[in-house]
Amino acid sequence: MKEIRTIGVVGLGAMGAGIAQLAVEAGYEVVGREVTAGLGNAAADRIGHFLTRKVEKGQLGQSERDAAAARLSVTTELAALAGCDLVIEAIVEELGPKRALFAELGRTVAPDAILATNTSALSVTEIAAATDTPERVVGMHFFNPAPLMPLVEIVRAELSSDLAVDAAANVGERLGKEVVRCHDTPGFVVNRILIPLLNDCVRVLDEARVSPESLDTAMRNGAGWPMGPCTLVDLVGIDVHVHAAEALYEKLREPRMAPPPRLVAMKNAGLLGRKSGRGFYRYDG
Numbered sequence: 001m002k003e004i005r006t007i008g009v010v011g012l013g014a015m016g017a018g019i020a021q022l023a024v025e026a027g028y029e030v031v032g033r034e035v036t037a038g039l040g041n042a043a044a045d046r047i048g049h050f051l052t053r054k055v056e057k058g059q060l061g062q063s064e065r066d067a068a069a070a071r072l073s074v075t076t077e078l079a080a081l082a083g084c085d086l087v088i089e090a091i092v093e094e095l096g097p098k099r100a101l102f103a104e105l106g107r108t109v110a111p112d113a114i115l116a117t118n119t120s121a122l123s124v125t126e127i128a129a130a131t132d133t134p135e136r137v138v139g140m141h142f143f144n145p146a147p148l149m150p151l152v153e154i155v156r157a158e159l160s161s162d163l164a165v166d167a168a169a170n171v172g173e174r175l176g177k178e179v180v181r182c183h184d185t186p187g188f189v190v191n192r193i194l195i196p197l198l199n200d201c202v203r204v205l206d207e208a209r210v211s212p213e214s215l216d217t218a219m220r221n222g223a224g225w226p227m228g229p230c231t232l233v234d235l236v237g238i239d240v241h242v243h244a245a246e247a248l249y250e251k252l253r254e255p256r257m258a259p260p261p262r263l264v265a266m267k268n269a270g271l272l273g274r275k276s277g278r279g280f281y282r283y284d285g
């Protein structure tokens with residue numbers, strides 16, 4: 001089994017910064033790459049802030065916090081990832097930029113390093129095909145927010161080697177996650193089920209003429225959901241959900257996958273959910 005000591009994280013946005021935080025807390029050296037020094041430093045500050053919050057809540061000792069923060073370095077140079085044993089990509093959800101990045105990563109890291117993508121809805125196999133060594137490419141699909149959501153899906157692409165899949169699964173376990181292994185199918189496991197289900201929930205709003213509050217009450221109390229579907233879509237981000245639904249529809253051509261017009265209109269109006277202050281609900285601050 002390949003030993004992983006240093007992890008590269010490319011893209012330190014919502015997901016990448018969360019993954020980098022998990023990795024430094026688990027004792028890995030982490031090299032984070034962003035497009036500008038400003039974005040990289042801002043992400044390092046956010047990670048430092050979340051680690052401090054854990055100290056304040058009594059979840060982490062001060063010296064452990066400082067040691068974890070010191071294990072993170074940020075860079076704009078891909079070449080700085082040359083010594084990484086595993087690189088996890090978390091850049092924009094577009095095939096072109098991801099394929100360009102993987103082609104470059106393949107030339108940058110050591111031949112036995114493992115390359116992982118955190119894509120939600122793109123084909124890991126298509127991303128892997130941009131490299132000369134697709135056998136070392138896998139999916140590591142974390143959920144948002146990565147430090148809190150317990151699951152990681154480890155995705156085997158068509159040509160992934162057992163060694164790469166096992167190494168990624170071991171890292172997932174060391175990061176404290178529940179690991180579910182699956183094959184490279186659109187939406188993997190959770191989104192393949194959750195996206196059409198949430199689309200149905202939004203369609204029912206109009207068909208049954210119920211309010212978001214009533215729908216959430218119905219699903220929490222009648223189906224035992226811990227959180228109502230409108231609350232969940234607001235939390236995920238209406239733009240993120242619409243984008244993922246469009247990607248699944250493009251691949252599977254099943255009408256239930258297509259985002260309901262009501263959600264597309266909300267996205268176009270800038271009602272993105274919790275992050276924009278308004279979606280199905282209004283949020284203060």
Ligand SMILES: NC(=O)c1ccc[n+]([C@@H]2O[C@H](COP(=O)([O-])OP(=O)(O)OC[C@H]3O[C@@H](n4cnc5c(N)ncnc54)[C@H](O)[C@@H]3O)[C@@H](O)[C@H]2O)c1
Nearest residue numbers: 011013014015016033034035090091092093119120142144
């Ligand atoms: N947000 C979610 O709920 C969620 C959940 C699971 C997986 N994902 C997946 O994770 C990935 C990232 O999503 P996000 O929500 O963190 O996006 P985000 O927009 O918050 O972050 C993306 C970051 O990548 C940076 N970036 C873009 N190109 C880069 C490059 N070539 N090198 C380095 N940095 C680059 C951007 O500056 C940005 O900071 C996507 O593939 C997405 O589908 C997202």
